[in-house]
Amino acid sequence: MTKRASDASDVSVSPPRRRSKYTLAPLVLITGNVVLFALFFVWPAVIGLVYSFTNYTGVGSFQFVGLDNYQKLLGDSTFYSATTRTLLYTVLFVPLNFVLSLLIANVLVSKHAKGASVARIFFFIPWLLSPIIVGVLWRWLFGENFGLVNYLIEKVGGSAVPWQSNADLSLIVVVVAAAWAWTGFSMLLFIAAIKNVPTSYYEAAALDGAGPWRQFISITLPSIAPTSFIVILLNTIHAMKEYAVFASLNNGGPGTSNNLLVQYIYQTGFKTGQIGYASAASFVLMLILMAVAIIQMMVNRRVENR
Amino acid sequence: MTTTDTVRKVDTDSVPAVSRKRSRGAASGGLRRAIAPTTLLWVLAGLYGLPVLWFVLSSLKPAGDLFSLPLTLFPDDPTVSGYKEAWASANFSGYFINTIIVCVIATILTVGVSCCTGYALAKYDNKWLKAFFLCILATTMLPAEVMLAPLFLVVRDLGLYNSLSGIILPALLTATGCFMFRQFFLTVPDELIEAARIDGARELSIFMRIMVPLSRPIMLTLAILSFQWRWNDYIWPLLMLNDPEKFTVQIGIQSLVGAQNINWSVLLGGSVISMVPLIVVFLVFQKYVMNADINAGLKD
Numbered sequence: 001m002t003k004r005a006s007d008a009s010d011v012s013v014s015p016p017r018r019r020s021k022y023t024l025a026p027l028v029l030i031t032g033n034v035v036l037f038a039l040f041f042v043w044p045a046v047i048g049l050v051y052s053f054t055n056y057t058g059v060g061s062f063q064f065v066g067l068d069n070y071q072k073l074l075g076d077s078t079f080y081s082a083t084t085r086t087l088l089y090t091v092l093f094v095p096l097n098f099v100l101s102l103l104i105a106n107v108l109v110s111k112h113a114k115g116a117s118v119a120r121i122f123f124f125i126p127w128l129l130s131p132i133i134v135g136v137l138w139r140w141l142f143g144e145n146f147g148l149v150n151y152l153i154e155k156v157g158g159s160a161v162p163w164q165s166n167a168d169l170s171l172i173v174v175v176v177a178a179a180w181a182w183t184g185f186s187m188l189l190f191i192a193a194i195k196n197v198p199t200s201y202y203e204a205a206a207l208d209g210a211g212p213w214r215q216f217i218s219i220t221l222p223s224i225a226p227t228s229f230i231v232i233l234l235n236t237i238h239a240m241k242e243y244a245v246f247a248s249l250n251n252g253g254p255g256t257s258n259n260l261l262v263q264y265i266y267q268t269g270f271k272t273g274q275i276g277y278a279s280a281a282s283f284v285l286m287l288i289l290m291a292v293a294i295i296q297m298m299v300n301r302r303v304e305n306r
Numbered sequence: 307m308t309t310t311d312t313v314r315k316v317d318t319d320s321v322p323a324v325s326r327k328r329s330r331g332a333a334s335g336g337l338r339r340a341i342a343p344t345t346l347l348w349v350l351a352g353l354y355g356l357p358v359l360w361f362v363l364s365s366l367k368p369a370g371d372l373f374s375l376p377l378t379l380f381p382d383d384p385t386v387s388g389y390k391e392a393w394a395s396a397n398f399s400g401y402f403i404n405t406i407i408v409c410v411i412a413t414i415l416t417v418g419v420s421c422c423t424g425y426a427l428a429k430y431d432n433k434w435l436k437a438f439f440l441c442i443l444a445t446t447m448l449p450a451e452v453m454l455a456p457l458f459l460v461v462r463d464l465g466l467y468n469s470l471s472g473i474i475l476p477a478l479l480t481a482t483g484c485f486m487f488r489q490f491f492l493t494v495p496d497e498l499i500e501a502a503r504i505d506g507a508r509e510l511s512i513f514m515r516i517m518v519p520l521s522r523p524i525m526l527t528l529a530i531l532s533f534q535w536r537w538n539d540y541i542w543p544l545l546m547l548n549d550p551e552k553f554t555v556q557i558g559i560q561s562l563v564g565a566q567n568i569n570w571s572v573l574l575g576g577s578v579i580s581m582v583p584l585i586v587v588f589l590v591f592q593k594y595v596m597n598a599d600i601n602a603g604l605k606d
Contacts, residue, residue, distance in 0.1 A: 023432065026426040026430040028420065029422040029513065032418075032422060032423070033442070035401050036419070039464070040475070043446075043456075043460050045448060045453060047459065048457075051455070068522050071348075104350055107346055110343045112339050113346070114340055114346070114347075120352040121592075126354060128585060128588050129584075130538035132540055132559050133559070133577050134562070136563060136577050138357070140360075140574070147372045149373075178467040180354065183354070184338075196361065214512060241452070244540040247540070247563075248559070248563050251564070262454075262541070265451075265455065266454060267542065270455075270545060276456045279455050286447075286448060287447075289471075290447060293447065295387075
């Protein structure tokens, strides 16, 4: 609906007159990006695809091995565990981040909450911190023998929790840390969307006797559906390629149990020099990302058409 | 639609009258209504602020006090020895200078390249420009993390391995930047350009002398974002840099974490130092970041 309207206005604003006679100026303007695009996108994408069918090690000659790399990946338990761990991380991180940032955005735009402009900074600063610092910071909080969290747990009579040596617990710590760090970004998107909902809707609902929760479910959520879609899509893509927080929080540990896909690609490609094999793993990651994006777009379209 | 319209009309007529009549009652009612959301807001803000507060306060404790029980929030005897040690050890000041060089150069170039491209995409309509726009869109589908190995080979073959330009150049291609400028220039009326053309201005001087100055707010917003991206980069510099002389701050800190026995005093000090530039940039330019229409550009 909105799409059609904007297409129509585009046509009326730019009648097919002499604008396309300019060739040189736009060409000069985009030259920089065209060169960058060719060098750092097209070239690596093409050779990555080619190398994924070879046994290239980064130096010397190589042979084409057909689909061997991909077949080997299917039977590689390390790759399999990295993939499932990445998916598990994504499935935990995205909803947590969504709920937290939506809750905070709602509280921040509420006209009854005092001090919102100051409080906003508290939610935003974690987003500024680099993933490495986020990892260090949460490692410090969740140290098994020295961390504040275990200290507080023992203080109230509990026993120390093995945040680092239990694979599932250490994954959960990373999920919480990442959600904490990424709230600021999703929150900004939500704030902009919530502010755009016409206040008359809420006033009308209030007159009909709808309480705050009812208003949230019936007005806010449907009105911000497009933003919700973008937040979920961005967070999913972000989570699928997470590495730095893991690197500094527990280094994929304990052991190798929380090695995620990007770390797997990094290790096979650069530690053991199997560039061909790592390229194949990269293309599997790309296919997963594309599938995620396509599924979410289809869902979004169905929701909007309803 | 019609029902909400009539409701709104009734509403706007009645609300001011009512609130004027019982302004005193409304004030105390407002206070009561403010308690729940305000409490919720500040409890949440506390939860988000506490980790950073604990971290920064810990960094001010002397090394011997870091693990002494009972843990205390505030250092008894605040000291900056952890900072001094971090700054002196492991060539931290060198990492800092490298990172600043990368951030400043990459930011200037990113803003320049994105501004040119965004303007061309917004104000000219050649078929090949539309095709290039699709190409830019495609880059969001294939992030650098996915192409680590081939991108590494390309940059190595260009002779940029182990150099700061090897970090900077691949980072300049950003869909977000192009989108932000494109969205902005779409809002600039075409008449402005037409008028300048009638006055005999040439295309590129219209861009340089009218459009670039107009887009200053977007430039600032993208500059802040770009500075943050480059400051926080980890995996790409890790791959590109081999020589500890060229390390950036994030790699320096990660190498402290990877050490067999973590020297927490140094790690905490170094971490806090590395947070400072971004926090300062953010606090100074807060209103631009907060008002940025980051819906327009999506990739980090």
